[in-house]
Amino acid sequence: MLPLKEKDKPVVQKLLSAGCCARCVLRFCCVSVQAAYRKPHQETLKELQAFIGNTENGKSQDSVAADSTEENNKSHDATVPEPADEPADDPPSKRAKLELSGTEAPSEEDAAEEKLTEEPSVCVVCLGILQELCGTTQAVKIAEKVKAEKYEFETLVLSVSLPAQLCVREHSCWLHVKKELREKSMAVDKDDVVQVKEAFKWVLQGLVAKEIGGVAVVARSLFEISVGFTHKETDADCHFLATTCADCFRPTKNKQSVFTRMAVVKALEKISDTKFLTHYACPPAKPTSSCSSQDVQCLHQCVFVAGRYNKYSRSLPQTPWVIDGERRMESSVEELIAESVLSSFRSEGFNFSSSGREDVDVRTLGTGRPFAMELLNPHRSNLSRAEMKLLQETINNSSDKIKVRDLQIVSREAMGKMKEGEEDKTKSYTALIWTLKPIQSEDIAFMDDIKDLTLDQKTPLRVLHRRALAVRPRVVHSMKTRFLDSHHFYLEMKTQAGTYIKEFVHGDFGRTKPNLCELLKTDTDILELDVESVDVDWPPSIPE
Amino acid sequence: MDCLEQKDTEATAPSVIDRYYTRWYRADMKGNPCEDHCILQHSNRLCVITLAETHPILQDGRSIKSINYQISDGCSRLNNKVSGKSKRGGQFVTDFAPLCRITCTDETEYTIYSCIRGRLLEVNESILKTPSLLLKKPFTDGYIAVILPKFEESKTITENLLSREEFESIVSKRSVAESQPS
Numbered sequence: 001m002l003p004l005k006e007k008d009k010p011v012v013q014k015l016l017s018a019g020c021c022a023r024c025v026l027r028f029c030c031v032s033v034q035a036a037y038r039k040p041h042q043e044t045l046k047e048l049q050a051f052i053g054n055t056e057n058g059k060s061q062d063s064v065a066a067d068s069t070e071e072n073n074k075s076h077d078a079t080v081p082e083p084a085d086e087p088a089d090d091p092p093s094k095r096a097k098l099e100l101s102g103t104e105a106p107s108e109e110d111a112a113e114e115k116l117t118e119e120p121s122v123c124v125v126c127l128g129i130l131q132e133l134c135g136t137t138q139a140v141k142i143a144e145k146v147k148a149e150k151y152e153f154e155t156l157v158l159s160v161s162l163p164a165q166l167c168v169r170e171h172s173c174w175l176h177v178k179k180e181l182r183e184k185s186m187a188v189d190k191d192d193v194v195q196v197k198e199a200f201k202w203v204l205q206g207l208v209a210k211e212i213g214g215v216a217v218v219a220r221s222l223f224e225i226s227v228g229f230t231h232k233e234t235d236a237d238c239h240f241l242a243t244t245c246a247d248c249f250r251p252t253k254n255k256q257s258v259f260t261r262m263a264v265v266k267a268l269e270k271i272s273d274t275k276f277l278t279h280y281a282c283p284p285a286k287p288t289s290s291c292s293s294q295d296v297q298c299l300h301q302c303v304f305v306a307g308r309y310n311k312y313s314r315s316l317p318q319t320p321w322v323i324d325g326e327r328r329m330e331s332s333v334e335e336l337i338a339e340s341v342l343s344s345f346r347s348e349g350f351n352f353s354s355s356g357r358e359d360v361d362v363r364t365l366g367t368g369r370p371f372a373m374e375l376l377n378p379h380r381s382n383l384s385r386a387e388m389k390l391l392q393e394t395i396n397n398s399s400d401k402i403k404v405r406d407l408q409i410v411s412r413e414a415m416g417k418m419k420e421g422e423e424d425k426t427k428s429y430t431a432l433i434w435t436l437k438p439i440q441s442e443d444i445a446f447m448d449d450i451k452d453l454t455l456d457q458k459t460p461l462r463v464l465h466r467r468a469l470a471v472r473p474r475v476v477h478s479m480k481t482r483f484l485d486s487h488h489f490y491l492e493m494k495t496q497a498g499t500y501i502k503e504f505v506h507g508d509f510g511r512t513k514p515n516l517c518e519l520l521k522t523d524t525d526i527l528e529l530d531v532e533s534v535d536v537d538w539p540p541s542i543p544e
Numbered sequence: 545m546d547c548l549e550q551k552d553t554e555a556t557a558p559s560v561i562d563r564y565y566t567r568w569y570r571a572d573m574k575g576n577p578c579e580d581h582c583i584l585q586h587s588n589r590l591c592v593i594t595l596a597e598t599h600p601i602l603q604d605g606r607s608i609k610s611i612n613y614q615i616s617d618g619c620s621r622l623n624n625k626v627s628g629k630s631k632r633g634g635q636f637v638t639d640f641a642p643l644c645r646i647t648c649t650d651e652t653e654y655t656i657y658s659c660i661r662g663r664l665l666e667v668n669e670s671i672l673k674t675p676s677l678l679l680k681k682p683f684t685d686g687y688i689a690v691i692l693p694k695f696e697e698s699k700t701i702t703e704n705l706l707s708r709e710e711f712e713s714i715v716s717k718r719s720v721a722e723s724q725p726s
Contacts (some may be wrong), residue, residue, distance in 0.1 A: 468629050
């Protein structure tokens with residue numbers, strides 16, 4: 001039973017004769033019962049026809065029926081002059097083909113009646129979106145795509161992108177039945193009309209869930225399937241708006257066309273009804289073909305994986321090192337970690353970030369350096385703790401240059417904690433120092449008593465080409481010396497994050513002050529450096 | 545840390561300059577005999593301008609009376625300011641732009657030039673306070689200025705400069721000429 005009232009009849013009548021499909025009729029009658037849309041649209045069409053057929057004797061209906069008959073006759077007439085037996089190498093126009101197929105079995109019956117009972121033509125408003133394009137074929141296509149890419153998920157959200165001209169057609173149709181709708185209820189507004197998108201989802205969601213099996217199609221999900229439609233034939237529908245509302249269509253970068261959905265909606269809000277009607281047909285002209293659907297796109301939202309890494313090599317950069325387009329070192333920390341992570345999550349790419357970074361020749365020991373990876377479009381996302389542990393082992397067995405611990409899935413928000421720690425947390429280092437003048441352990445012992453020494457560090461020359469020139473105060477909280485021989489000692493330091501250790505030791509042309517050369521009154525140089533700890537308490541440790 | 549095998553070699557291990565910089569030279573700047581300049585180019589293209597070890601200022605136990613970055617009435621290198629990553633606002637210098645004038649206590653005056661094209665990032669203000677740095681550590685703490693060549697010119701700017709070998713051969717010819725009675 002159709003959820004329609006007597007007052008809807010004139011609207012239904014008018015829409016059907018304008019060439020609207022059954023579901024668009026329901027939309028304009030503001031039917032929000034989802035089940036009504038899920039019925040096969042041909043069935044609904046029959047019901048609608050029966051519904052208006054009950055009141056053939058109404059005065060207004062008569063005139064509308066007459067209109068529709070006339071119109072159908074006209075369009076039918078238009079096809080008559082087309083030669084039915086065209087040569088095969090001269091394809092008939094789409095319009096002709098469609099009209100012919102629609103009237104394949106011409107009979108003595110009234111043209112208008114035939115139009116109403118035969119396979120319906122493409123809807124003037126939705127251009128087929130709510131007809132065959134949201135049927136089982138579409139659901140099967142989506143399911144095949146998802147299965148082909150082997151996505152693992154529990155819920156999915158369906159999104160649809162429609163050609164912008166649909167808004168123009170919707171507006172035209174709204175103006176067409178506005179009067180009748182207002183008679184039914186004064187308060188009814190364009191916003192009360194159910195959107196094509198909405199109806200499309202109501203119909204397709206159930207079908208997709210059935211085809212894929214075992215998943216729920218919901219309003220919000222990490223996994224999104226998008227279907228898009230275009231309709232070349234009617235692309236020009238929007239063009240008149242560019243002259244009437246020029247300010248809505250400013251060309252910008254990264255936009256293929258100025259006629260975006262948003263811009264068209266905005267322009268339609270601005271344009272007056274009379275102006276619209278002088279530029280655009282009301283009701284909209286009949287299309288000859290329905291929309292063509294674009295490829296189904298699947299996107300799983302990013303998954304974030306965090307952990308801490310050790311680096312045991314002095315010839316391994318943290319990230320790929322490329323100079324003038326040429327690779328400098330064969331591997332990097334992020335690549336060694338990413339390889340196994342990407343394959344476990346079957347992710348298409350990643351972004352690596354960490355709490356600071358070490359130079360290529362610096363090792364990171366102790367509990368390691370916090371890092372996080374944003375995994376792009378993972379085809380798998382729900383790894384268990386045990387699986388994460390296995391992944392960690394896989395990474396650790398793949399190379400002896402690095403080691404990973406506390407590997408875990410984290411939220412996007414938690415990533416912030418890693419960067420928070422960057423400025424105000426401390427880091428511990430051990431440096432192997434060379435001195436020009438011979439030293440004895442007593443000569444360096446005084447440094448053990450130095451506490452919270454503030455350095456003024458000019459941006460080191462080695463990074464000055466890519467960072468702003470500034471003098472930054474940095475604190476060396478404490479130092480501990482371990483005498484080695486007359487020219488060498490180990491210097492253990494606890495410093496504020498962001499302290500450049502190498503520059504503190506050699507002075508960087510006197511640009512870090514004070515520096516170790518000044519403290520020891522001899523030239524000093526740094527031969528080796530190890531990060532002993534990065535004191536950021538994130539990510540949480542995972543007991544072995 | 546394992547360093548036992550290194551200990552013997554470390555005394556002669558390459559210095560910071562050896563590790564990260566290439567030495568380039570200009571000899572007899574502007575035709576003035578022995579006024580040699582040294583350009584230390586970092587692997588990141590940035591250049592540090594210093595005196596060469598053969599520069600007259602560094603000879604014969606000279607001492608410095610004053611260093612002046614005011615190279616003309618209208619231009620002081622001390623006013624050079626750069627901001628942001630792109631170093632906006634830095635003075636652009638060419639090969640023979642004067643950076644500073646150094647007067648020795650014997651009233652001899654020498655002009656130090658930029659030697660290469662690029663954006664002046666900073667001049668060394670420490671040598672104003674402590675001129676002796678220039679004599680004691682001419683290649684490190686006693687540097688004159690830091691210049692950033694244009695990215696696209698970072699390879700070509702050194703074409704007009706002398707390599708270490710070329711410079712040393714020039715210097716050795718000088719000493720031969722000096723020792724020969726004229």
